[in-house]
Amino acid sequence: MVGTPPWLTALAHTLPNDLALHGPDWTPPRPGTAPPDKRVVILVGSNSPQWFHATAHAAADAYAATTTMLPGQDHNILWQPQDLVPHLT
Incomplete structure (x- = not known):
């Protein structure tokens, strides 16, 4: 996080909790390893910092x-989950 x-x-300090949700065998995905039958969508807010946009x-x-x-x-859209529904369904 540097x-x-x-x-x-x-x-x-919350990262261990986030990782625990994925189970003990979870490893970060590597580029190109997404299952071919899964669509990956990355959402980024227009008001997010520039580094969010670059990362997305x-x-x-x-x-x-x-x-x-x-x-x-x-x-902060995470506090408005109903606004995410149309993009995730």
């Missing part, structure tokens, strides 16, 4: 994913 904003670095585009390139820009949104 180089990330201080507020995000302050959340680093890099991930989309790596996973042959679709990137969708959410106008007027930032990472």
Whole structure:
């Protein structure tokens, strides 16, 4: 998390919980390993910091994913899950 904003670095202690949700055998996916029958969609808010946009585009390139820009949104859309539904169904 080097180089990330201080507020995000302050959340680093939550990473073990995030990883635990994936189970003991989970490893990060490698580029090009997404199952061919799965569609990968990356969402990024237009109001998100530029580094979010750069990360979203890099991930989309790596996973042959679709990137969708959410106008007027930032990472706080997680507090408005109903606004994510149309993009995830």
